[in-house]
Amino acid sequence: MVTVGVVGPRDLVTSTRKVVGSMPGVTTVALPYRTETQTVEVVRGAPGEVDAWLFTGVVPYEVASGAGLLDRPASFVNYTGAPLLTAMIHLLKEGHDPSSFSIDILDVGQVDETLKEAGIATSGAHVLPYRRGLTAADIVEFHQERAAEGVGVAITCLRSAYDVLRTETTAIRLAPSIHSVRYAMQQLLVAFGEARSDDAQVAVGLCEVDAAAEGDLRREASGLGGTVVAQRDGRFFIFTTRGPLEVATSGFTELPLVAKLGAAHGTIRVGFGVGGSAAEAAALARRALGRAGRLGKEAAVVSMRNDIDLTLSGTSLRSLRRPSLSLLSERAGLSKATLVRLQEMLAAQDDATVTTRTVAAALSVQQRTARRVLNRLERAGAAQSTGRQGLGGSGRPLVTYHLYL
Structure with a gap:
């Protein structure tokens, strides 16, 4: 089931939802505004269950795009024809x-x-x-x-x-005509399907590192959503899928575990392959590891189809004093607007410690949504669990996090 947020003037949102709602496998959320200048406010306030955006025209779409809010597949209804x-x-x-x-x-x-x-x-x-x-x-x-x-x-x-x-x-x-709405939805569903298909591609990593680093490697690989399997030849396989790998590497640009394990254990080389099957991904991982071996003692490469090889930096986002919001937005799958609001929250505090409750209040969302935000930031290396905060009475203690924003 795909949940589509329909954004536009109230009357067009109503008529568009009637068309979209008749399509199997689709539910809609009404996100109306009085004037197009309220687009940013409306999109920011959308519930977390929205999987994709459908705008009733190009103007609100471009307003949202210009504000960096299109963090999910999006389309707009065309008025020609x-x-x-x-x-x-x-x-x-x-x-x-x-x-x-x-x-x-x-x-x-x-x-x-x-x-x-x-x-x-x-x-x-x-x-x-x-x-x-x-x-x-x-x-x-x-x-x-x-x-x-x-x-x-x-x-x-x-x-x-x-x-x-x-x-x-x-x-x-x-x-919008019924035909134009349906056409826009077809485009949107194709984009949504492609995004899910990309996320589901198999990713296999092949790592050369000292055997004593196995514990650290397993811990760091959990941030990739990966499973580590030791091989008889002393190397390690890391099994995951493209989606978590792309998020954790900030769009295939960096792999902080290389610097961390390199500092602790010396030489480390990692090659990731991304393919449609485990066999294809493993073959690409071997190619990537070979290329990483020619780059130095600490290196990581991602290889894909069509001879695409991407060298990953070992620099961690946490080492940056002020991370790029665009980079972190892609890495965590959160809008830049959400990250800006979190930065504003931290600026008003004495330290960078937060809980789901404080994040929920800052973002005006429910605590379960705030928990998802913190989990995404943690996987992206921009948040770290630091302990638990008692409530002074009944109820579950709140997990505390340190944000690196």
Whole structure:
């Protein structure tokens, strides 16, 4: 079952959910706003069970993307094709010239193609394509200027612009068609499936390190979601899947256990292979280990299909005074907005010790969601369990964590 958060104006969220809700294996969460400027607030406040985002238009999608909040598969409903043709039919019914209008958000090529397919002249279409940073005020001004030039109809994709324009001129607000919603959902489900498929790929590691390091290796490999198996030749296999490995290595860029075990035990070389089967992954791991052997005494390489070899740094995020939020966001699977709020929480405290309760309060979420956040940060190397905090009465003690933010 996939839980989709539908983001947009309330009326479009309602109509979009009706279409999406009829699709098997999909549930929806309504995330409406009054104006597109509230997109960031709405997405930040979405419940943790949302697996993917569906935006009712490109504007809220771009707002959320610009704020770094698209930490899950996301798509938006396109208004070309059927929605635009519906607007043309409405103009004809109302006695307006369908070849003379101003329209926003859509690309010129999209508008021209739709009009040509319908046999409508394109010379009278005045288009304001979307660009990042475009505001409702910009859109209203564009339509007002065209109206002053004699263009009699304004077609807008933005609810806030429509509310202004309809009091001044003939205005039509484009709305998603059933077909456009279904198409957007198909794209979203494909992206969601690809993400899950990538996460499920097999990852096999082959490690050369002193036998005395086995205990430390097992402990560090738990952060990769991995299982360590000793081999007769003195090497060690590490079995995991792509998802946990990609998170723990910050998008295949670093492997801190190399520096840790190297400092304690000397030479360590690790080769990871990522493939569709254990056999393929193991073969790639051997290739990766061979390449790591040519890099020095402390080295790690990830090998994938198509001759892709990625060298991993041994630097730990914890060694950085102020980690890159973009890097940590990818590594932990959390939005940069969430990490910023945690940084703000720490700035207001005397130390970096937190619990699920304090994190839940800072993020305005339930404690079970806060626990998932802390678990992700711990796996990413940005949090460490430090003990337990008694409640002074009944109830389970709270686990305390130190955050490295």
